[in-house]
Amino acid sequence: MTKNEISGEFDLIHTYFAPLSKLEGGAFELTDDAAVLKIDPARELVVTTDTIVAGVHFLEETSPDAIAAKLLRISLSDLAAMGATPHAYTLSLALTDAVTEEWLQGFSDALARDQDEYGITLVGGDTVFSPGPLTLTLTAMGTVPAGKALRRNGAKVGDDIYVTGTIGDGALGLLVAQSEITELLKVDADYLADRYEYPQPRGELGERLIDIVHAAADISDGLVADLAHICQQSKVSAVIQSTLIPLSDAATSVLDLDSSYLQQILSGGDDYELIFTASQAVADELKKLSPKTGIQVTRIGVITAGTDEAVQIEDGNGDAITLQQKGYRHF
Ligand code: ADP
Numbered sequence: 624m625t626k627n628e629i630s631g632e633f634d635l636i637h638t639y640f641a642p643l644s645k646l647e648g649g650a651f652e653l654t655d656d657a658a659v660l661k662i663d664p665a666r667e668l669v670v671t672t673d674t675i676v677a678g679v680h681f682l683e684e685t686s687p688d689a690i691a692a693k694l695l696r697i698s699l700s701d702l703a704a705m706g707a708t709p710h711a712y713t714l715s716l717a718l719t720d721a722v723t724e725e726w727l728q729g730f731s732d733a734l735a736r737d738q739d740e741y742g743i744t745l746v747g748g749d750t751v752f753s754p755g756p757l758t759l760t761l762t763a764m765g766t767v768p769a770g771k772a773l774r775r776n777g778a779k780v781g782d783d784i785y786v787t788g789t790i791g792d793g794a795l796g797l798l799v800a801q802s803e804i805t806e807l808l809k810v811d812a813d814y815l816a817d818r819y820e821y822p823q824p825r826g827e828l829g830e831r832l833i834d835i836v837h838a839a840a841d842i843s844d845g846l847v848a849d850l851a852h853i854c855q856q857s858k859v860s861a862v863i864q865s866t867l868i869p870l871s872d873a874a875t876s877v878l879d880l881d882s883s884y885l886q887q888i889l890s891g892g893d894d895y896e897l898i899f900t901a902s903q904a905v906a907d908e909l910k911k912l913s914p915k916t917g918i919q920v921t922r923i924g925v926i927t928a929g930t931d932e933a934v935q936i937e938d939g940n941g942d943a944i945t946l947q948q949k950g951y952r953h954f
């Protein structure tokens with residue numbers, strides 16, 4: 624679809640995006656220059672932006688449904704990591720000739736579904752046409768009780784380190800989607816590919832971590848890299864046990880094929896799980912959150928006093944595991 628083939632930016636917005644804004648009166652059905660949002664004075668606004676580019680952050684053949692889901696959910700994962708409750712988002716689209724009305728319908732339908740699921744509303748954006756690649760930017764806003772946002776800089780020596788869900792599925796799912804892992808059962812391959820395409824932001828849990836944990840982040844760059852971010856900001860080090868890292872059945876099947884995939888599990892990105900540290904005194908309180916939210920929480924290690932702000936990984940024999948690459952490099 625070229626710029627001239629659609630009836631103008633206004634119609635595109637009116638048809639596909641204005642319906643997504645109807646729960647927020649301050650979005651004026653996307654007819655004004657900007658949205659005006661009411662914020663509870665006892666709370667603070669948490670803001671995060673992500674851009675995804677075709678061929679870089681998603682495969683060219685990805686469905687509009689999966690692109691929409693990933694775009695929104697990676698920002699929801701950032702809000703979850705801050706302990707924020709989702710509120711509103713804006714959407715900036717650099718559309719290309721490859722985008723059809725059918726694509727826009729699939730994209731906006733997926734956003735509508737995820738808005739319902741996660742409790743967030745579109746309030747504005749921008750639409751331009753570009754020679755490519757397809758580039759999408761989403762800015763998500765959430766709120767936290769004032770002063771209570773979860774930060775990366777609060778980890779304390781002796782804290783336990785926890786993760787949600789299972790680790791490595793996203794990175795392995797990408798290898799499956801790229802046909803680099805081919806010997807899996809279909810059920811395992813489909814599971815991993817789905818985990819790569821449809822991240823599951825852990826906001827239900829993130830909000831409940833306020834006043835319980837010392838530090839939190841979401842795992843987007845890789846388990847070890849994101850734990851290292853917490854260590855750097857908190858000026859501590861960490862030791863994790865590879866045998867404690869929670870794995871899906873599908874990831875276990877991959878390791879059975881070739882144990883060297885442990886490298887991808889530790890350092891690959893795209894998990895969108897939470898990692899957080901908390902005093903041993905709250906271990907029981909944290910355990911109660913799993914049944915409440917349906918989200919698995921697993922202790923994988925401990926924060927130490929080391930001054931190198933580094934993450935050490937031990938195998939079942941207590942020997943150090945060395946990583947070939949620490950995490951996803953953006954540049
Ligand atoms: P301006 O020229 O003032 O930037 P636009 O014509 O770009 O305004 O946008 C008109 C309205 O439509 C604004 O409220 C804007 O937030 C909204 N809008 C434009 N593109 C999108 C989009 N992709 N998603 C959501 N809202 C959009």
Ligand code: MG
Nearest residue numbers: 748749750751
């Ligand atoms: Mg504009």
